[in-house]
Amino acid sequence: MLRSRISKRSTKTLRLFQLLVLGVIVSVLAKPLVATAYINISTHDRRYLEPVQVPQERVGIVFGAGLLQNGQPTPFLANRITAAAKLYHLDRVQKLLMTGDNSRTDYNEVRSMQEYAHNLGVPMQDITLDYAGFSTYESCYRAHKVFGVHQAIVITQNYHLPRTVYTCDRLGIKTVGLGTPDLELYGWRGMMPDLRREMLANVKALLEIHVTRPRPTFLGDFEGME
Structure with missing residues (x-):
């Protein structure tokens, strides 16, 4: 009889533990899903797929996406710059702000971006470089606080676009x-790692924007854009 009671208590304890573990797992998985859905819904009416659809603004912001070993932009980054150049030639933007990573002397992402855009016909004097755009959050923060941008078109891949629009908007642009x-271009299999990272990044974005509001790695003096 006693053994039976102990067995029932053990079974009940095990079930409660399993439910607790399941609850934790669901909570962890739900946060990225909820954050991603919220950011997507919040920005759906401000995202465009074709350059001709985009309303005119003075500034277009291009976000870095890495360099190849030869120093040239990755395919992702090349696509972003090409789209930005199209906006420029369609008179949708007058100036481009290239924001990316120049944390090492041997790695100058924004200079490579500038050269690529210039080869597509964008004059050097219409390209401003932000050498300390180490993340989407820092790029948006610095665009507003350092370069004085109040309205802009942001250019990036579709999967990254909702978070970029949301972040810049909430930081004053x-x-x-x-x-x-x-x-x-890359299919679900090719994009899956990026999509997973983006869902986690959406949670981080909401925390940074609405809770912690960290200062960028480098802020510096106000520079403005000519």
């Missing part, structure tokens, strides 16, 4: 965005 192809 009235923002619309142009998305460049990703799933269409």
Whole structure:
């Protein structure tokens, strides 16, 4: 009889533990899903797929996406710059702000971005470089505080666009965005690592924007854009 009671208590304890573990797992998985859905819904009416659809703004912001070993932009980054150059030639933007990583002397992402855009016909004097755009949050923060941008078109891949529009908008820049192809070019299998990271990044973005509001790695003096 006693053994039976102990067995029932053990079974009940095990079930409660299993439910607790399941609850934790569901909670962890739900946060990225909820954050991603919220950011997507919040920005759906300010995201465009074609350059001709984008309303005119003075500034377009291009976000870094890495360099190849030869120092040239990665395919993701090349697509972003190409789309930004199209906006420029369509008179949708007058100036481009290239924001990316120059944390090492042997790695100058924004200079490579500038050269690529210039080769596509964008004059050097219409390209401003932000050497300390180490993340989406820092790029948006610095665009507003350091470069004095109050309205802008942001250019990046479709999967990254909602978070970019949301972040810049909440940090003081009235923002619309142009998305460049990703799933269409790389498929679900090729994009899955990026999509997973983006869902986690959406949670981090909400915490940074609405809770912690960290200062960028480097802020510096106000520079403005000519």
